[in-house]
Amino acid sequence: MFGFHNFNTQKPSHTGEDSVKRLKQALADCDAVVIGAGAGLSTSAGFTYSGERFERYFHDFIEKYRLPDMYSGGFYVMRLPPEELWAYWSRYIYVNRCMNPPKPVYEKLLELVREKDYFVLTTNVDHCFQKAGFDKHRLFYTQGDYGLWQCSVPCHAKTYDNAETVRAMVEAQGFVIAEDGALTVPEGITLKMTVPTELVPLCPVCGKPMSMNLRADDTFVEDEGWHRAAERYSDFLRRHQNGKVLFLETAVGWNTPGIVKYSFWRMVKEWQRATYACLNYGEAYAPEEIAGKSICIDGDIGEILNQL
Numbered sequence: 001m002f003g004f005h006n007f008n009t010q011k012p013s014h015t016g017e018d019s020v021k022r023l024k025q026a027l028a029d030c031d032a033v034v035i036g037a038g039a040g041l042s043t044s045a046g047f048t049y050s051g052e053r054f055e056r057y058f059h060d061f062i063e064k065y066r067l068p069d070m071y072s073g074g075f076y077v078m079r080l081p082p083e084e085l086w087a088y089w090s091r092y093i094y095v096n097r098c099m100n101p102p103k104p105v106y107e108k109l110l111e112l113v114r115e116k117d118y119f120v121l122t123t124n125v126d127h128c129f130q131k132a133g134f135d136k137h138r139l140f141y142t143q144g145d146y147g148l149w150q151c152s153v154p155c156h157a158k159t160y161d162n163a164e165t166v167r168a169m170v171e172a173q174g175f176v177i178a179e180d181g182a183l184t185v186p187e188g189i190t191l192k193m194t195v196p197t198e199l200v201p202l203c204p205v206c207g208k209p210m211s212m213n214l215r216a217d218d219t220f221v222e223d224e225g226w227h228r229a230a231e232r233y234s235d236f237l238r239r240h241q242n243g244k245v246l247f248l249e250t251a252v253g254w255n256t257p258g259i260v261k262y263s264f265w266r267m268v269k270e271w272q273r274a275t276y277a278c279l280n281y282g283e284a285y286a287p288e289e290i291a292g293k294s295i296c297i298d299g300d301i302g303e304i305l306n307q308l
């Protein structure tokens with residue numbers, strides 16, 4: 001694995017007032033764009049995991065278990081009986097996977113690359129690229145997807161679309177799905193905090209509980225779709241390595257920098273005609289070794305994209 005220590009990270013990044021202009025030019029000039037996306041992209045689109053949005057759908061769970069945010073709650077409820085665990089997780093999956101984010105940040109990003117040969121590498125699991133209309137054959141979501149279940153053992157390497165069951169689960173708790181897909185609570189209804197036992201998902205092969213297809217430990221299933229996406233991504237890179245490629249990194253943090261950030265740095269360093277763009281709220285940065293081929297823009301991703 002390519003490590004952080006390979007680069008001198010002490011020097012400030014190559015920034016300036018003309019960064020937006022330079023990125024515009026780079027977008028116009030390039031033959032291909034590799035988008036690397038992290039969690040901040042969805043945050044910028046309004047997918048927040050705490051505050052109002054969390055309280056609106058989980059107020060009963062917050063009250064009962066004093067959960068600080070949706071994400072930590074997802075881990076906490078793992079110790080609860082499956083009927084309660086899936087009541088929580090079905091809401092979680094529904095609001096993050098099935099509902100659209102409030103702001104069209106992903107749509108704007110698609111608009112910028114639509115005419116290009118592009119590929120997306122992302123650690124995001126919330127299905128936002130698909131929802132915005134990105135070609136699913138140009139996506140590699142390395143860490144899983146809220147819309148997929150797998151055997152928790154796992155006894156076999158397959159994933160299962162959970163949309164239908166999740167819908168039944170939220171409706172069984174008293175939610176009503178509006179015409180636009182929004183999750184609503186009818187007046188006077190007290191939500192149930194459990195789902196019926198018959199909706200608890202079990203592995204169709206071994207009968208053990210199903211789990212989310214999210215990379216949390218070594219039980220994560222890389223199914224056929226995952227491997228095909230990985231291959232398509234490698235093919236894309238091979239095809240373009242001598243071309244003018246723009247590596248457009250959007251909102252990638254320092255939690256798992258190996259997947260997007262470091263691999264982008266390495267390719268930009270090795271590929272003569274590549275350009276690296278780092279868009280990040282508070283942490284726009286490029287290492288000294290590739291500073292001359294880099295464009296760093298600090299700020300809200302949605303606002304930056306709107307200037308392009």
Ligand SMILES: [Zn+2]
Nearest residue numbers: 151155203206
């Ligand atoms: Zn199984």
